[in-house]
Amino acid sequence: MPELERHDVDVLIIGAGGSGLRAAIDASATGARTAVVCKSLLGKAHTVMAEGGVAAALGNVWPEDNWEVHFRDTMRGGKLLNNWRMAQLHAQEAPERVLELEEWGALFDRTPDGRILQRDFGGHRYARLAHVGDRTGLELLRTVQQRSVSLGVEVFMECKIIRLLHGPSGEVNGAVGLWRESGRFVVFSAKAVVLASGGIGKTWKFTSNSWESTGDGHALALWAGADLIDMEFVQFHPTGMVWPPSARGILVTEGVRGDGGVLRNSEGRRFMFDYIPDFYAKETADSEAEADQWYGNKRDFRRPPELLPRDEVARSINAEVKAGRGSPHGGVFLDIASRRSAEDIKRRLPSMYHQFKELADVDITSEPMEVGPTCHYVMGGVRVDGDTTASTVAGLYACGEVAGGMHGANRLGGNSLSDLLVFGQRAGRYAAEHALGIKGTTIVDEAQVDAVCNEALGCFSAEGENPYALHQDLQETMQALVGIIRTESELIQAKERLEGFAERAAAVSVEGHRQFNPGWHLALDLQSMLAVANCTTGSAIERKESRGGHTRDDYRESDPDHFGKVNMVSRLHDGVVEVSESPLPTMPEELQALFEEGH
């Protein structure tokens, strides 16, 4: 092996989306030598795709709002499976994390008295989402990006981390990466590593996620010996584009429904009234007349059922399509054209107007959109300590989508951007604290480095198939067998296929040379995706109930007495993913009381 490029840092952050850059800001503020590594260019992370807003109980539109209400909404949305401590810290700290963005130059839309405007979203009792039209994620990412750059944070762009390295007692002490541009390897030694790598959506066929969302962080943690939890909970956003085929899966923001858009089937019926679960019946309007009055008078009327949490809406759309009442291309209609003026739509939802006009040649101010569920977010992830974001392996931290627990069985819209700010900040701070407490030079194990590099180069001499074909088969399998509605027989079938895919992945061959070779990058990403697919499928088999983002056709009810009290833990044992149950942390009495007072 020729001499490798090396970098020694205190804190290595993997991922330059909102959570990674937010972590970098606080890590570097402590004086720790901080570096960020990302697979794309800086500023392209999937955070830019977040549209609706960032949830924070600022109380600007509804003075009644406070962290306790936000906490309760988050826990109820997560079907009480959330790590209560994370949900508590998240609700408490989100307002300050948002205000701080203004100090760094963010420009949120304003209320008439000049404060941050907040919008309604599914599952949130009050209008709570600070936003900028429908491009809030871009605003947030740009703000932390510009802040990081002004602080001089070092960013290694277009570099994929292949494996983490570990020291003599199993602690994480570095990573091996690959420069996508040159195809050369790079070794990082680090006293702490923060995973901020985002989601896993590219494992499914129809997804709102970009090519980067291959579950790298989930897999790196698993391979490093860390626990993952809740991997069966995958959120299918109810409204993705279904037409044209190439745009299938691209997100249509929940903001369309928050601003008056309604869902209709092929008969023109607002079918969501047929799917209001008992759990939400008290606060949901049961007639169109009442629902329509809510937009103008939110105090005296109940919310339209289109704004139920995402899992409920996605399942309802799925059921309508299955019953033969779908739109021509297998979705349902999302209609805002008949409900708001063209001018209002263009002002409130400029990106959506643009997106449909450019990609589908549909004018959403005069025609309904066709929408259907799309794989959007994974609630599960690295098991972390709620306060510090420390994983179960020393030196390894995780924040944002790659961390598990915060959202329980289902995430509320708007809680992702706030999650990545709150826990990005905590990850940066605690990882730096850990790193600065370690004296001496970090020495990585060269045998591990050599093994990683050799394995990564294997596909150039292999004589198997093209990685694109295998990726496509994996996506088809996960879409068909581990999708929104699951059953035991299909899940077991998926598990068997995954074993076959693992063999094919080991023999994948790559053409061309090492410089900027997407086929090679995909071959490496496939290993992450297969690891994630195994965790999701294994956990989905074990959770024999329906809850949030996990719906079992063969166990349609929730089981509060058993499965409502456990997390599914995925762990690697002799190279194989094993799933086991672990008791849910118990919520303290003062927080439990919030659910009993009829808030």
Added chain:
Amino acid sequence: MASTTEQAAATTNEAAQSAAPRRSVTLRLWRGDADGGGLVDYEVPALEGEVVLDVVHRIQATSAPDLAVRWNCKAGKCGSCSAEINGKPRLMCMTRMSTLPQDEPITVSPMRTFPVIRDLVTDVSYNFTVAAAIPAFSPGPREADGTYRMAQVDIDRSQEFRKCIECFLCQNVCHVIRDHEDNKQYYAGPRFLARLAELEMHPLDNLDRRRYISEQMGIGLCNITKCCTEVCPESIHITDNAIIPLKERVVDARYDPVAWLGRKLLGRKPPKSATAVAAVAPLWRDRGAEHAGAGSKEA
């Protein structure tokens, strides 16, 4: 609005019509690296509703697995897939095949202003070097209640510039640097002039960057041909709303005789001149050598 059922019928007809005979399209892609390259034709079946990036991906998945291309969101939000399509700077993900003439090859080549790395991927590090040289946002303290107050009307203009997805198509098309590589060391380019305008017009910002913009960011080199505005996928009025007002502000700061006289007589400082920026920020011109070479990975 048409009823949803009418709409459904109309869409079905359209689908039926276009599902008819299968045709093929030819993409003429630039392939090569820093040492050189050329156009290569790829013929693939035409599918309905595709954008240029879809076809590039199909070529990658079938006949050219090592074809280098940047992309991320595929929805016009991240600005990664910039290229020149039939000679026009555009996002591949937002260019529908049906808008291009299908009976002749469609040429896709990398952005010309930046050095080629491989195939459609270019070295855009110049932009990150400029970004690092922008004097940071510098607000005053919060109000007593811990918040900032801003009226919507006062932030509309800066919000327009913050729509920027950093696709760098405006940088690519700007002839100040497209045809004159040497100018890169003296010139921030439209993207960053808009960023500077955003900061200068931000109601909370207290820094006066006007001298810096004139002396270090090369605003004088722009001769407002509006090429940048024409290619902006976010339809930001870069020239009219950012650069021209910024040019006026820069000129006002230096040459406005009334303001000069007022300052002399009343002993007042010019507005927004709390800090001398040139001393705060790294000197942009001195950083020229760094981005002249390819492959700098730090931002």
